[in-house]
Amino acid sequence: MNAPEHARDLTPAGVHPDDLVGYEMIRRLVAFPTVSRDSNLELIAWVRRYLEDLGATTALTFDDERRKANLFATLPARTGNATRGGIVLSGHTDVVPVDGQPWDTNPFEATLVGDRLHGRGVTDMKSFSAIALAYVPEFLRRGLARPLHFALSYDEEIGCIGAHRLIADVVAKGITPTGCIIGEPTGMQLVVAHKGRKTWRCRVRGHEAHSSLTPQGVNAVQIACDLVGWITQRGRELRDGHRHDPAYDVPFTTPHIGVIRGGTALNIVPRDCAFEFEIRHLPFDDPDAFFDDLQDYARSLLPAMRAVDPETYIEFDRLSEMPGFDNGGSNPIADIARACCGSGLAHKVSYGTEAALFHNASMPAVICGPGHIAQAHQPNEWVSLEQLARCEAFMQRLAEHLCRA
């Protein structure tokens, strides 16, 4: 394949890569293959050196095996203030795998195709971090009136694992920013709330029997289906109820079953069945109340099961948890981000991010970043040059806030 042309007539939106301050930085970050299962230490070391060379103080927090790290970096204000006020710019460093996906270009070599940059993580979410990093010399040239922090995390894609340690360290250091901007892909729209998500596995143990003797068995698949049916009915009630927030694309809380496995042969009453399910809930809905009710229903099934075999059971494993958040849209960080977006509209989304973790740690959060969630996790993941240019305009306006006395 020929080297991609950078010709101006290939970019209908009129943006040329040479116009972008952060273009080479995006290519550099994408070239670190930081799939969640692998180490991110090379990327972290490179960014740390880059920021320290520009005068930042940095702190690392590691996973238990020290294969992955979060980076928290601070560029102090001209006055020396490194802790009070200012902004946190936050991004996760990990990306989802490319295994089995039909890519037309090397996913770890960001490649311009027409007016779109292709590569793993260009949307989710290395471009925001790269553009922010590339703007540091500009922020310093203007002179920071308040501190600027970078929070780069590991293992976001597998459940926002790394950010917990980073945030605990920031809180312990007494750093109190005005707020936090998380650069997940929102099409550069301001997002001030997202749903929470909790996930579980349910394991049903029945009692095996010949299928001609079903009353002597306990059919784990059918018990699991009773539970699935209960969850499905609860989902209908949530859909048809009154606890809606029309600001979301899906304006109500949604339970969902994603995986079910059970049985071995049609002529055997199955002994085991397991299924995995989630609830994506509006921030004001309580996922634990849903789960408590489900457990009550499960308990109501046990006497009939145990009358056949006292060893039967229904058990639940908690898999993951991501809180929701809603910052209300009327606080300083929302005002700053609104001004930087150049749009007064604030949106709410159904996917989770690290924003809720910052928000719940007294760092009010908003989400705004280039690209669209529909392109995330896809083969040929791409971001348009126009989105990158919008992100750079955002950074220009953020410089006015950060550098204004």
Ligand SMILES: [Zn+2]
């Ligand atoms: Zn992401």
